[in-house]
Amino acid sequence: MTTRHPTSDPGAAPAPGGLTDTEVAALDAHWRAANYLAVGQIYLMSNPLLAVPLEPEHVKPRLLGHWGTSPGLNLVHTHLNRVVKSRDLDAICVWGPGHGGPAVLANSWLEGSYSEVYPDVSRDADGMERLFRQFSFPGGVPSHVAPETPGSLHEGGELGYSLAHAYGAAFDNPGLLVACVIGDGEAETGPLAGSWHANKFLDPVHDGAVLPILHLNGYKIANPTVLARLPEEELDRLLRGYGHEPLYVTGDDPAKVHRAMAAAMDRALDHIATAQRVAREGGVGDRPHWPVIVLRTPKGWTGPAEVDGLPVEDTWRAHQVPLPGVRDNPDHLRQLEHWLRSYRPEELFDEDGRPRPEVLAHVPEGDRRLGANPHANGGLLTRSLPMPPLEHYAVPVDKPGAGRHEPTRVLGNFLAQIMAGTTASRNFRVVGPDETDSNRLDALYAATGKAWQAATLPTDEHLAHDGRVMEVLSEHLCQGWLEGYTLTGRHGLFSCYEAFVHIVDSMVNQHIKWLRTSRALPWRRPVPSLNYLLTSHVWRQDHNGFSHQDPGFVDHVLNKSPEVVRVYLPPDANTLLSVADHALRSRDYVNVIVAGKQPCFDWLSLEEARAHCARGAGVWTWAGSEGTAREPDAVLACAGDVPTQEVLAAAGLLRRHLPELALRVVNVVDMTRLMAHGEHPHGMTDAEYDALFTRDKPVVFAYHGYPWLIHRLTYRRTGHGDLHVRGYKEVGTTTTPFDMVVRNDLDRYRLVMDVIDRVPGLGARAVAVRQAMADARTRHHAWIREHGVDMPEVAEWSWPG
């Protein structure tokens, strides 16, 4: 054991009446038991209680897992147990270093929550053997804290999001304590570094508490960590600069660390309780400086000090499997046995492998156990939103294209009513990177404010301690908050610039993986879906141009588990309402809705919109000219608001100039309808697809995003050879709305030309029409260079009805 870390607790004066020796012994027994079980999971196939001397065949053939962080996680869990029990706390913990799966699994097994969910892994010797064997074993359990782990709502593999998840869980849960272990590796990531400021958004009255525990074990995979190597004064300034009051627990002498940790926990919880009481009884005053515990203990603490002559404990070498050669190297095998026996398992487990009473002395009971708290299985607590009737918010549509509305503004009124309806239940939030207003959702402010705990000025508008609109210029925080919020059973919407939602590509990957795995676990109850409203989209970046143009998030999520992913492109206000209504009622999905905020023609009445959205894709007979023909000559298809407008303009031109052409217009709202039946639950059968798109007629498809996505979704369809897709071709700049579609060949004139080029035998009249379209494009180019605005025939176009 190293002695680099003299035990100290500079932040906390000795607690009067600290732990008794009996309490220290019991906590230490629990910690040793958890450490023993963690090592056992990494190494053992059998002989779990070391009833006989350890032999190579007791050891797994493949040694996998992460030991380094496990003893620290076990220490935190042991001490959280104590305070949860002694204070009867409603608490969960987010395990940032969740790759230390063995630790959290060990604790769940010790407290009994594991065996309740997985009865075959019983709390006895047989169950212990199963616990060990299944870990990182084919067909067993993953090596990280994962959906399979009771009490978890956070996968600790992709580091960076623990603290954001913790805040998300704490919002609108005033009785909840969310502890959050942050590894010093994770602390180097940008998203985590940005998450510290989430305390400026936590309302001491209506929200619960977050207790960050920064675990400085000194090393990441192969390097020291930045925060562990800061001078203490610099670290202290940093944490105070983040708005926290640090409490330090440092050491490697277990008994002393137990006392220091218990004292720090008590101080932190007293501090939290006082801050909440003051705000709740006396009104919100200055923003509280919430406590943070800094726990500095050796990486791989209590593991082998040296292996093959190299230091391991308290170095990066303790990260994964400290003794790699146990099956073949008798020396390693001996070291492993010595290590395991150092925890004195015979004191911890009875002869049947059950934890002895002393080990469990400070373990809470029932739902108070960290592995059983329902907040970490949020579906248990989910209440449906009070959904108002869409009729109150729908725009009147007597005939298609007669009126125009900003779809997101219409949606905003609907969301405002949901916000108002949840004033008491407080189970709905809207998050976004400072774009709620710009995205025309400002009606929300009639129902709630923007969450803000920092200083205010007289000119400020809509800031409120208890606001449930969350605005921070960090897509990572928005996403992390909403993940934590929905995983604990509440509802929300993330309104985001379409291009910049890629900032959270990797986070949504992890969330989809989480939901996919959760859905297969019967004990996990469905949670509210995570809903995106992507607006300020690729076609309207007048102020910002190329850097703000990327419609690829749809492509990204469609690579993911189809049982989780839904993608909607409503073409007008009423379809947006219908889609949003569906998304906010749904569970266990990631719903991506792409919709514009600019004035847009109203195509469908609410009733039509509902029917159209229920089908997901359909013929707009009023827009085409196929009449009673069994099959049209050509299909103009569209998905997205701007492509729909261009397709309808093209259809209007074709109807006027080539009335003999039997033209069908198809609109797709639900992108997954295009996928093959069997590849996605929404996928059309081939018969359905053919009925819409025909088997052999040319289809010109105007799509909101990258055109090849449509090919990827439809390559198995019969008529695929006759499918021609227009979309965004990465030609972006600061220009007019119509110039954007011209530059990407998605404009009405080009679409008319595309149809003419693909329908045989149209004759001389069609040649002339085609030339007129080409001329219109030329006219456009000259006009905008001269005037900087779109031609009147485009700017003032409306559907001829």
Added chain:
Amino acid sequence: MTTRHPTSDPGAAPAPGGLTDTEVAALDAHWRAANYLAVGQIYLMSNPLLAVPLEPEHVKPRLLGHWGTSPGLNLVHTHLNRVVKSRDLDAICVWGPGHGGPAVLANSWLEGSYSEVYPDVSRDADGMERLFRQFSFPGGVPSHVAPETPGSLHEGGELGYSLAHAYGAAFDNPGLLVACVIGDGEAETGPLAGSWHANKFLDPVHDGAVLPILHLNGYKIANPTVLARLPEEELDRLLRGYGHEPLYVTGDDPAKVHRAMAAAMDRALDHIATAQRVAREGGVGDRPHWPVIVLRTPKGWTGPAEVDGLPVEDTWRAHQVPLPGVRDNPDHLRQLEHWLRSYRPEELFDEDGRPRPEVLAHVPEGDRRLGANPHANGGLLTRSLPMPPLEHYAVPVDKPGAGRHEPTRVLGNFLAQIMAGTTASRNFRVVGPDETDSNRLDALYAATGKAWQAATLPTDEHLAHDGRVMEVLSEHLCQGWLEGYTLTGRHGLFSCYEAFVHIVDSMVNQHIKWLRTSRALPWRRPVPSLNYLLTSHVWRQDHNGFSHQDPGFVDHVLNKSPEVVRVYLPPDANTLLSVADHALRSRDYVNVIVAGKQPCFDWLSLEEARAHCARGAGVWTWAGSEGTAREPDAVLACAGDVPTQEVLAAAGLLRRHLPELALRVVNVVDMTRLMAHGEHPHGMTDAEYDALFTRDKPVVFAYHGYPWLIHRLTYRRTGHGDLHVRGYKEVGTTTTPFDMVVRNDLDRYRLVMDVIDRVPGLGARAVAVRQAMADARTRHHAWIREHGVDMPEVAEWSWPG
């Protein structure tokens, strides 16, 4: 004008011999000129010098752009000019709030660098009118600082990366000062918050200096910012906790702010000069606490105080266009004219529109101008790497599959030689999130250390102040550093877990956009490519499982500009060498290389590897059984190391059990070869494609990633209907290598079955072979559940030769 910000400079004592009144007047004249030009760009089409009273027709029909940040950027530029000139500094500036494009364009025009690059925008009245008109105008220039902007290497649209870019530019540029303006909006993002700690990686001897200028103008789009509303003491602690020495400049009285800003700049630069001198002359001691300037001035400073009765200056309402109704609202028009005339343009420009001498008194000359410094046009400074002969590093291959190597380890030796060869030139770095060692690139440490300026312990290995391997647990920092490094003309490689490179999806979007735009600008010289080595890939996540499994980055980048993007999947060590050699010699690309770190069969000799990589895709005749048949019965194609192994194993099985089958094996290294000719510069013609894959024979394609990507790339090819793709289907977990391929139907047995199912008329023998394959899969399932390792027939398989 508001008076919320009393001018103060708590960090800096009054400079002895501060600015003279003449100097203040000149700096103020320059600042006013820049402000005038910024407003002009947002509003004016003509009448640039206000020679006649302002009329509606002088005003643009669409008013676009961001005023709010512009006066602050103009102030910083004005004062950087002064110190660059007075100290003869080699300096560039990264403009974090680069959406304030009008400011940087104004400054470039004032100093003359703009007209040198764009002679039609001359430094006179005509040029001023062009400068105004072209801004955010169709066919003109984008609204942000962009590649088109002289002196820029950073687009300020997607916020978060300015400081990382600044550090990347400063590394290995010991004579360079990189100023970096950070908006308080951007400061809320995770990547920016994490970037502050980059100062722990900056060597005062071999690197240049970074001077962050935190601009607190108080508001983002529609909200106050977190940092602007911190109590001053808390902000001070935060910045000191980040390791900086803050200098404050606060105010709204221009004359006072000029004096305070000049004093702060002088103090900061003195501080930097001293720290560098001490380290360079006396050796590196304690990590310097570099200065940071905190500039607190009103948003939209000097703009309209109120519009339509609402406060605008010093509120979020100043963010974009403060007077929106100028063409129609005479009151707004009058306000605009008043605003423009408040800068007293007649004092700033002569009657021909040229800046008067006083305006330019502190503007540097030649390459010292911020718009002309060659570091911001890094191709001017790029020197090729000393590429060692691949022969020295290639593995010997007498026949395919006889030996095995870890490809990335072989690559590591090659990279180490490049690292050694650049000891003096210091123009090569390898960055990664703490995975260099785990990715088997540790040979690098023989040539250089890991950059580290924080404290060290005796057990540390390879840490060095001057190390050129950069390890930090932040993909954002790795990416940002390498972007800054390559854009200033140096070379590098980002080695990353395949799944977690999605963390920087949005950053690579922006970088590809930057390169695409740069390539079209003749005055921008080509810069070294940005190279990814994606290893620890989807098929080998033994320690980590599902959360670490995602091969979708290839899909992501293939949505982007084809002239910039290259994707390589080398199947063995020598092909990896060849591909890496090519990538490191290339310019203006984003090269994505996916390669494993686990032992892998050596298939090709160096000579064969070079030829194969040059073709990008080819028949491996030795692996198939087509003999002299004109066309094979079936094609087994593969891309990626694991799929290649499974395809060769399948080919071996087919050769043994169905020798009558004429089988062709095709390997694809360069994924863009599959794309249509004309859609990508590397795309095969249809004739080339048909010659490889046939026109009508079944193709079973085993691909490393999501299978539908292959369909997306090939949907136009003749034989597409007979293409059957296997790949990763998002079925991931912690399991054995072979179990991973079985779970995703990519295993050898499944591939044999796929071929048999698709070749008609193979007869009874084939039925038996197919059953044997199905039995082998069943055997596998039973075996791994029992043993936890792969069956010997798989684990010990080798190519029969």
